[in-house]
Amino acid sequence: MAYQELIKDFQNTRETMRSFLVYGLKTRTGFAGKSARTYDDERRRIASWLGEYMCWRQDQDGRKVFLSVDSRQIPHNPLYQAFRACSFTDRDITLHFLLLDLLDVEEGHTSGELLDAIEDRYLADFQDPLHLDESTLRKKLKEYEALGLAVSEKAGRTVLYRRAPDTGVDLGRWRDAVSFFSEASPLGVVGSFLLQRLGNPDQPFRFKHHYILHALDSDILCTLLDAIRRHRAVELTLPSWKSDSANTQQVFPVRILWNIQTGRQYLLAVKPRESRLRAIRADNVQDVQVLEEEPRWRERKAAAEEQAQHLWGVSTNGWPALEHIACTVRVQPGQEYILQRLERERRCGKVEAVDPLTRLFTADVYGAEELIPWLRSFLGSIQSLECSNPQVERTFWNDFAALEALYGGTDHALS
Amino acid sequence: MEGQTMLFHEIYGTYYQVVSAILSEAVDRTLTRKRLNDLVQELAFGESNLTIPAKLQQEKWQLLRKDYTTPIQRTPSMPLTLLEKRWLKALLQDPRIALFDVDDAGLEDVEPLYNPTDIAVADQAADGDPWTDPAYIAHFRTALQAVREQRPLHVKYRAANGHWQRWTAVPSNLEYSPKDDKFRLLIPGRTLNMARILECALADPEAPLSPPTKRPEGRSVTFLLKDQRNALERVLLHFSHLEKETVQLEEDLYRCTLRYRAEDETEMVIRILSFGPMLQVTDPPAFLDKIRDRLQRQRALGVPETHETS
Numbered sequence: 165m166a167y168q169e170l171i172k173d174f175q176n177t178r179e180t181m182r183s184f185l186v187y188g189l190k191t192r193t194g195f196a197g198k199s200a201r202t203y204d205d206e207r208r209r210i211a212s213w214l215g216e217y218m219c220w221r222q223d224q225d226g227r228k229v230f231l232s233v234d235s236r237q238i239p240h241n242p243l244y245q246a247f248r249a250c251s252f253t254d255r256d257i258t259l260h261f262l263l264l265d266l267l268d269v270e271e272g273h274t275s276g277e278l279l280d281a282i283e284d285r286y287l288a289d290f291q292d293p294l295h296l297d298e299s300t301l302r303k304k305l306k307e308y309e310a311l312g313l314a315v316s317e318k319a320g321r322t323v324l325y326r327r328a329p330d331t332g333v334d335l336g337r338w339r340d341a342v343s344f345f346s347e348a349s350p351l352g353v354v355g356s357f358l359l360q361r362l363g364n365p366d367q368p369f370r371f372k373h374h375y376i377l378h379a380l381d382s383d384i385l386c387t388l389l390d391a392i393r394r395h396r397a398v399e400l401t402l403p404s405w406k407s408d409s410a411n412t413q414q415v416f417p418v419r420i421l422w423n424i425q426t427g428r429q430y431l432l433a434v435k436p437r438e439s440r441l442r443a444i445r446a447d448n449v450q451d452v453q454v455l456e457e458e459p460r461w462r463e464r465k466a467a468a469e470e471q472a473q474h475l476w477g478v479s480t481n482g483w484p485a486l487e488h489i490a491c492t493v494r495v496q497p498g499q500e501y502i503l504q505r506l507e508r509e510r511r512c513g514k515v516e517a518v519d520p521l522t523r524l525f526t527a528d529v530y531g532a533e534e535l536i537p538w539l540r541s542f543l544g545s546i547q548s549l550e551c552s553n554p555q556v557e558r559t560f561w562n563d564f565a566a567l568e569a570l571y572g573g574t575d576h577a578l579s
Numbered sequence: 580m581e582g583q584t585m586l587f588h589e590i591y592g593t594y595y596q597v598v599s600a601i602l603s604e605a606v607d608r609t610l611t612r613k614r615l616n617d618l619v620q621e622l623a624f625g626e627s628n629l630t631i632p633a634k635l636q637q638e639k640w641q642l643l644r645k646d647y648t649t650p651i652q653r654t655p656s657m658p659l660t661l662l663e664k665r666w667l668k669a670l671l672q673d674p675r676i677a678l679f680d681v682d683d684a685g686l687e688d689v690e691p692l693y694n695p696t697d698i699a700v701a702d703q704a705a706d707g708d709p710w711t712d713p714a715y716i717a718h719f720r721t722a723l724q725a726v727r728e729q730r731p732l733h734v735k736y737r738a739a740n741g742h743w744q745r746w747t748a749v750p751s752n753l754e755y756s757p758k759d760d761k762f763r764l765l766i767p768g769r770t771l772n773m774a775r776i777l778e779c780a781l782a783d784p785e786a787p788l789s790p791p792t793k794r795p796e797g798r799s800v801t802f803l804l805k806d807q808r809n810a811l812e813r814v815l816l817h818f819s820h821l822e823k824e825t826v827q828l829e830e831d832l833y834r835c836t837l838r839y840r841a842e843d844e845t846e847m848v849i850r851i852l853s854f855g856p857m858l859q860v861t862d863p864p865a866f867l868d869k870i871r872d873r874l875q876r877q878r879a880l881g882v883p884e885t886h887e888t889s
Contacts, residue, residue: 169626170594174587212625221824234838235820236754245593249624252589254639260595261602261642265651286650290641311585312661328658333685335659338667340723341679345670348755350698354666357591361657368726370765373758375820386586386662389693423701424757426817432699477701494880508704537853544873547880561883566856568878571871 170251178380180206213245235374239367243379244356272324353382375427381446395461401451418468441471443478479531487532492547494522597623605649665692674710707760708774718779735778746789768792795841801862806831
């Protein structure tokens with residue numbers, strides 16, 4: 165099949181784009197499971213969408229193409245471009261412009277009247293007019309109704325279609341809010357569609373600590389959020405770790421957890437006959453099917469929310485027992501900013517003042533091992549560390565010893 | 580309704596946008612072949628010029644006649660979709676919306692796309708900016724106007740040491756950090772926390788500007804990474820918002836160089852340290868010294884006897 169700039173299925177492209185952005189070191193042969201031709205087409209397509217953000221480097225293993233982005237410098241998430249590349253048929257685009265021209269806000273028309281008008285007033289000018297039938301037209305009208313572009317009403321036995329009315333949203337007044345939230349809120353890609361309508365105004369905002377990769381999961385997230393709002397169970401398609409094929413899993417979705425510092429989004433959910441809250445990485449979800457409403461949704465949601473109060477990140481490894489962790493942080497005069505950081509980043513933990521230069525941090529969580537990376541960021545100021553799970557203390561201090569070895573000489577270097 | 584969450588759909592696509600722009604000029608009877616190609620070049624993807632003009636000229640998309648006129652009667656426009664309206668309605672529940680002068684006009688009967696309780700942020704700082712404070716909102720709006728209009732701004736600012744400073748400058752941008760949940764105002768050579776601004780007013784366009792401070796040069800740090808327990812993905816994802824270069828040295832050994840701003844050096848030390856022995860910084864020496872200093876301070880502060888290995 166000839167190369168196409170547009171795509172029908174987002175999933176394949178999502179995987180390739182993630183590989184480019186995160187790794188930045190794969191060559192043509194490093195993309196497992198894809199033919200060289202498929203890789204070439206995907207690389208060409210992504211380069212066509214992202215232009216200036218694509219870089220490449222040649223080394224002895226071959227040409228390595230990657231995305232290198234300082235997200236602080238860019239006004240808009242470039243990955244949103246991928247959502248503007250959905251393929252369509254010749255009929256789709258022709259009907260889109262003809263229908264929006266023809267449909268009236270006030271006066272309704274039957275699908276038969278619309279078909280006649282399209283053939284007589286629009287297509288008659290062309291040498292080989294597009295062949296249309298009423299059923300195709302009705303299908304398109306139904307689709308546009310679902311999108312919110314058209315409305316229908318029954319008049320006796322006939323259905324009349326009208327253009328959806330302009331609801332009075334003054335989009336110009338929303339310009340700055342949309343500019344900001346298109347980057348700073350979930351599903352910001354929808355904001356980018358609105359900015360396109362506004363002629364892509366200059367972006368007055370910039371973003372620090374801005375992870376752009378989650379944009380690729382927007383379609384999945386949109387469906388999950390819809391299911392959460394409507395208390396529906398979902399069937400997720402997830403990769404199988406044992407084989408190349410995917411498997412499916414039914415869960416009751418509770419909420420989306422956004423881990424800003426890693427850029428990852430998780431679905432917090434419970435399985436049908438379990439109480440334990442689980443975190444499922446949104447970037448692992450390949451497909452979502454929305455199922456029936458969960459009959460016990462109030463009860464299940466309340467139980468899940470209770471558990472969520474004791475999550476440091478996403479781990480529930482210690483469930484159902486809570487693990488208690490206590491860490492004393494002591495600083496030198498002039499280093500009080502470290503104590504302020506402790507207070508600022510304590511999440512579900514508590515911070516108590518022991519003296520002006522010492523604080524006691526405590527938390528009761530389901531997976532205390534998840535605190536280890538954060539606690540390491542206080543190295544140099546940790547006076548004591550105790551945890552009801554002794555493995556946490558062991559790992560922490562063993563890692564400290566390994567760090568001392570790494571930075572104390574070359575004998576223990578990683579290389 | 581299933582259609583409510585159709586996000587990956589051609590109606591939001593670049594091709595539809597470009598064809599809409601082309602048809603707008605055709606409706607006005609100003610479209611020419613050259614103008615059609617220029618619009619595609621300007622508004623579409625890198626290789627769209629191979630497709631869009633041909634599809635229109637060959638009447639595959641039956642929207643444009645041979646003479647570049649169109650049977651379309653009205654300038655193309657599309658009502659807001661349900662998805663777009665639901666997203667706007669969801670924003671109205673976000674506390675940060677108070678910064679902007681918007682309301683629910685036209686969205687009264689629309690369901691929000693999500694509720695605030697449907698999404699939780701795991702690791703956001705607890706001392707975010709005061710989104711509903713009237714003085715903060717007023718400062719923000721004035722600063723935003725100055726950025727938009729590129730006008731000088733008078734700012735009275737409380738620095739981290741508690742001292743007051745005054746600046747007159749043309750701000751380039753407002754910078755938001757989701758991790759800190761704070762806005763910062765970027766003026767030449769300076770970054771000012773919006774919440775520490777005490778006074779903020781538009782200045783006369785001819786007002787003398789404060790001498791700009793030179794921003795420190797960008798810096799870089801290089802580390803080795805052993806890919807155990809999915810470390811490569813975790814580290815590269817964690818730093819994916821920075822410019823970087825990664826090179827594979829051996830089967831499971833990688834060298835990564837990250838570029839960052841000098842003002843963020845302490846934060847970079849902390850973040851690299853949080854990965855523990857998974858990473859080993861190799862360059863520059865000054866960065867290595869900062870890590871060693873923290874390890875030595877920790878050794879001096881105490882390490883449990885069972886872990887005395889040094």
